[in-house]
Amino acid sequence: MLIYGLFATYYVMTVNVIYFSIMTFSFRNIMTIFRRAAYSKYNTLSGSELVPSISLLVPAYNEELTVIENVKCLMTLNYPTYEVIVINDGSSDDTLGVLRREFGLEPLPNPEMRNSIDCQPINAVYHNPQYPHLYVIDKPNGGKADSLNAGINLSHYPLISSIDADSLLEKDALIRMARTYMENPEETVAIGGDVRIANGCVIENGAVKEVSLPRKMWPMFQAVEYLKAFLGGRIGWSSINGLIIVSGAFGLFRKDYVIAVGGYRGGYPGEDMNIIIKLHRYMLENKLKYRVAFCPEAVCWTQAPDTYRILSNQRKRWGRGNLKNMIENYDMAFNPKYKVMGLLTMPYNIIFEALNPYFKITGLLALIGYTMMDMTHWRVLAVFWLINFLSGYLLSIGALLLEELAFKRFSKLSDLVRMMLYSMFKFFGYAQLGGLWRIQGHIQYLRNNNSWGTMTRQSWQEKSDTAKPA
Amino acid sequence: MLNTALQSKQEQTSLYMDIEQSVKEAAYETNGILFISCAGGPTYLEKQVRGILESQPGVNPKIWGGEEPGSLFILFPGQTLDAVHFQGLLLKQRLQESMPDLVVRMTLTSFPEKKQLTQEVLIKMEDSVKQQASGEIHIFTREEMKTMRSRILIVEGDATVREFLEIRLQMQGYETAVADNGLSALETIESWKPDLVLTELNLYGIDGLPYIHHIQQLQVPAVPKIVVLTEQRVEQTISLCFQNGVDDYITKPFSPVELDARIRRSLNSLRMNLQGLNSQHIK
Numbered sequence: 090m091l092i093y094g095l096f097a098t099y100y101v102m103t104v105n106v107i108y109f110s111i112m113t114f115s116f117r118n119i120m121t122i123f124r125r126a127a128y129s130k131y132n133t134l135s136g137s138e139l140v141p142s143i144s145l146l147v148p149a150y151n152e153e154l155t156v157i158e159n160v161k162c163l164m165t166l167n168y169p170t171y172e173v174i175v176i177n178d179g180s181s182d183d184t185l186g187v188l189r190r191e192f193g194l195e196p197l198p199n200p201e202m203r204n205s206i207d208c209q210p211i212n213a214v215y216h217n218p219q220y221p222h223l224y225v226i227d228k229p230n231g232g233k234a235d236s237l238n239a240g241i242n243l244s245h246y247p248l249i250s251s252i253d254a255d256s257l258l259e260k261d262a263l264i265r266m267a268r269t270y271m272e273n274p275e276e277t278v279a280i281g282g283d284v285r286i287a288n289g290c291v292i293e294n295g296a297v298k299e300v301s302l303p304r305k306m307w308p309m310f311q312a313v314e315y316l317k318a319f320l321g322g323r324i325g326w327s328s329i330n331g332l333i334i335v336s337g338a339f340g341l342f343r344k345d346y347v348i349a350v351g352g353y354r355g356g357y358p359g360e361d362m363n364i365i366i367k368l369h370r371y372m373l374e375n376k377l378k379y380r381v382a383f384c385p386e387a388v389c390w391t392q393a394p395d396t397y398r399i400l401s402n403q404r405k406r407w408g409r410g411n412l413k414n415m416i417e418n419y420d421m422a423f424n425p426k427y428k429v430m431g432l433l434t435m436p437y438n439i440i441f442e443a444l445n446p447y448f449k450i451t452g453l454l455a456l457i458g459y460t461m462m463d464m465t466h467w468r469v470l471a472v473f474w475l476i477n478f479l480s481g482y483l484l485s486i487g488a489l490l491l492e493e494l495a496f497k498r499f500s501k502l503s504d505l506v507r508m509m510l511y512s513m514f515k516f517f518g519y520a521q522l523g524g525l526w527r528i529q530g531h532i533q534y535l536r537n538n539n540s541w542g543t544m545t546r547q548s549w550q551e552k553s554d555t556a557k558p559a
Numbered sequence: 560m561l562n563t564a565l566q567s568k569q570e571q572t573s574l575y576m577d578i579e580q581s582v583k584e585a586a587y588e589t590n591g592i593l594f595i596s597c598a599g600g601p602t603y604l605e606k607q608v609r610g611i612l613e614s615q616p617g618v619n620p621k622i623w624g625g626e627e628p629g630s631l632f633i634l635f636p637g638q639t640l641d642a643v644h645f646q647g648l649l650l651k652q653r654l655q656e657s658m659p660d661l662v663v664r665m666t667l668t669s670f671p672e673k674k675q676l677t678q679e680v681l682i683k684m685e686d687s688v689k690q691q692a693s694g695e696i697h698i699f700t701r702e703e704m705k706t707m708r709s710r711i712l713i714v715e716g717d718a719t720v721r722e723f724l725e726i727r728l729q730m731q732g733y734e735t736a737v738a739d740n741g742l743s744a745l746e747t748i749e750s751w752k753p754d755l756v757l758t759e760l761n762l763y764g765i766d767g768l769p770y771i772h773h774i775q776q777l778q779v780p781a782v783p784k785i786v787v788l789t790e791q792r793v794e795q796t797i798s799l800c801f802q803n804g805v806d807d808y809i810t811k812p813f814s815p816v817e818l819d820a821r822i823r824r825s826l827n828s829l830r831m832n833l834q835g836l837n838s839q840h841i842k
Contacts, residue, residue: 220769276636
C-alpha cells in the first residue's frame with residue numbers, strides 16, 4: 090500500500106519534470122520562431138519558382154454544406170505552385186454534386202493514377218481546365234486513410250499536405266510551412282502546423298477576419314487545451330526531434346517517404362499519429378538523418394465540437410487510435426536503437442499519456458484508502474493536490490506566455506483573462522472527463538477489435554457533424 | 560438592395576446595346592445622339608419630349624428613358640451636328656417654357672460614321688452629362704474623348720501598396736477606385752465600369768485565373784483592360800494569364816515609372832479601339 094503511494098508520488102513528479110522540460114525547450118525556441126516569422130519575406134517567397142510544389146489532399150465525407158467554402162479558401166492560398174485534390178470518400182450526401190456544379194467539373198477520360206500505394210479502386214477523377222489546380226476524386230467509401238492514399242496516387246508534386254475538410258488554412262500557412270521545409274529539404278520528412286479553434290472567430294470569404302475566443306464552454310476548454318498542446322508541447326518535442334504526431338488537420342509530408350512506409354494505415358482512427366511513428370521507425374531503421382519539424386506560425390483554423398456528445402465521441406476515437414498505435418509500436422519503447430523516439434517519446438506516450446487515467450484513478454483510490462485508514466492527514470492530501478494543480482496551471486500560463494511572446498493573436502485583454510480563467514476551471518471536471526473519455530475509448534477498442542472499419546466511418550460521420558453548425 | 564442595383568446596371572447595359580443596335584439598323588451613316596438629364600424631372604418628361612420632337616416633320620427620333628428619373632437618351636438618325644444642336648436648343652426652350660424651374664443638362668454629338676458609335680462612347684457621354692455643373696448644352700467632341708480621364712480600378716490586398724498606387728495614379732491624372740479582394744473587385748467593375756483594372760492575382764475570395772476569366776465574362780459594355788501586378792513569378796501562371804486575355808503582367812517589386820508606361824500603353828490601345836481606327840469589337 091505504502092509502496093504504491095510512493096510510486097504514485099514519483100509518477101506525478103516524473104510527469105511534471107517531463108512537462109516542464111518540454112516547456113523549457115519550447116521557451117528556448119520561441120524567440121527563434123518569432124524572428125523567423127517576422128523577418129521572412131513570405132510575399133516574395135510565395136511568388137518564387139524555387140519554392141517546391143505541393144499537393145493538398147482534402148478527404149471529404151458528407152461535407153456538402155461546407156466543402157465549397159473550404160475549397161475556395163484552399164484555392165486562394167499565397168503559394169506559387171500547388172494543386173488541391175479533394176477526395177470524395179463515398180459520401181451519402183451530395184458532396185460530389187455541389188463540387189461539380191460549383192466548379193463545372195467533368196470526369197477526366199484517362200486519369201493518371203499511379204499505384205504507389207494500395208488503395209481501393211476509384212470511380213472517377215473530375216477536373217475543369219478553367220480551374221487548372223483543382224481535382225476531385227470520387228471513390229467508394231473506405232475511410233480517411235484510404236482517401237489520403239488515393240490522393241497520393243493522383244498527386245503530381247513531391248510534397249503532400251493533408252487538410253481536413255472542416256478546417257480553414259490561413260493564406261500564408263502553406264508558404265510558412267514550405268519555408269520551414271526549405272531550411273533543410275534533405276532531412277525534413279514531415280512538418281506539423283498549428284491548429285487553432287475557429288469557433289467564435291469572424292469568418293469571411295473563407296478566411297478568418299477577426300480572431301476571438303469561442304463563446305461556448307466546450308470549445309473554450311479545447312482552445313486552452315490546444316494552445317497548451319501545440320505551443321507548450323509540440324514546439325519542445327520537435328526541438329529534440331521527438332514529435333510523435335502531426336495533426337491530421339494540417340501537416341506537410343515528403344511524398345517519397347510516405348510512399349516508402351506504405352502510406353496511411355486504414356481501419357483505425359489515429360492515422361495521423363500512425364504515419365509519423367512509421368516515418369520515425371523507417372528513418373531510424375535505415376539510419377537516415379531526418380527531422381519531424383513543427384511550424385507553429387503556419388495556422389489552420391478548425392471547427393471544434395461544441396456539444397458534449399460530439400466532443401466525447403471525438404475523444405473516445407482519439408483514445409482508441411492512440412491505444413492501437415501504442416500496441417502496434419510498443420517494441421520501440423525503451424529500445425536505444427530508436428534514440429529519442431525509443432527512449433523518451435514512446436515511453437512517455439505509453440506511460441504518461443495512454444495509461445495516465447488508470448494511474449490517476451488508482452492514485453485517487455489509494456489516497457482515499459490512506460485517508461480512511463488514517464495513514465495520512467487531509468492536509469497532506471490538500472498539499473499534494475495543490476502542487477498538482479499549481480504545476481498544471483503554470484504549464485497553461487506558460488503556453489499563454491509563449492503565445493503572447495511570439496504570435497499575439499488575441500488582441501483583446503478580456504480574451505486573455507478568459508483564457509487564464511478557463512485554464513483554471515479545466516482542473517475541476519474537464520481534465521477528469523478527458524481521462525474518462527480516454528478509458529471509454531480503450532474499452533471501445535477492446536470490445537470492437539474486429540469490426541473496426543465501420544466504426545471509423547461512423548466516427549467520420551460524427552466529425553462532419555461538427556463542421557455543420559458553422 | 561444589391562440585387563436591384565445589379566439589375567439596373569444590366570438594364571443600363573442593355574439600353575446601350577439597344578441604342579447601338581438601332582444605329583446599326585439605321586439607314587443613314589450619320590447619326591446624332593442627345594442625352595438629357597434633369598435632376599428631379601417629372602415622370603411625364605418623356606411624353607412631353609416626344610410630343611415636342613414628333614410635332615416637327617422629318618425628325619424620326621428614337622427615345623429611351625434612363626434608369627434615373629428625368630434622364631433620356633435620344634437618337635436622331637441621319638442628323639448632322641448642327642441639326643442635333645438645333646433640336647437641343649429647341650427642346651431646352653420648350654421644356655423651360657412649361658417648367659421654368661427645371662434645370663436641363665444636355666450633351667449632344669453627331670457621329671459621321673456608324674462604327675464610331677460604340678457603347679464605350681455612350682458611357683463617356685453619359686458621364687459628361689452628369690458632370691455638367693449648370694444647365695448648358697454641351698457638345699461632345701472627339702478631342703474630349705481623348706482627354707477624358709481614364710478610370711483605373713486598383714485591386715490589391717496589401718493596404719500600403721494599395722494606397723501608394725492610388726496616390727500615384729491620381730497624381731498622373733487618372734480617376735481611381737480601389738478594392739481589397741476579388742469579389743468586391745468584380746462588383747466594382749460591373750458598377751463603376753473602369754477602363755483598366757490594375758490587379759494583384761493573389762486575392763481573398765477568388766483564385767487568380769478564374770478571377771481573370773470572370774472579369775471577361777462580366778455583363779459590361781466593354782471589358783476593361785487588365786494589367787496584373789503581382790508577386791507571382793511562376794512562368795506557367797504568367798503564360799496562362801496572357802492566354803486568358805490579360806493585357807500586361809508586371810511582377811513585384813516593380814518600377815513605378817515602368818508601371819506608368821505600361822498603363823499608358825494599355826490605355827492607348829484602348830483609345831485606338833474607341834476611335835474606330837481599329838474597330839475590333841468586344842461583345
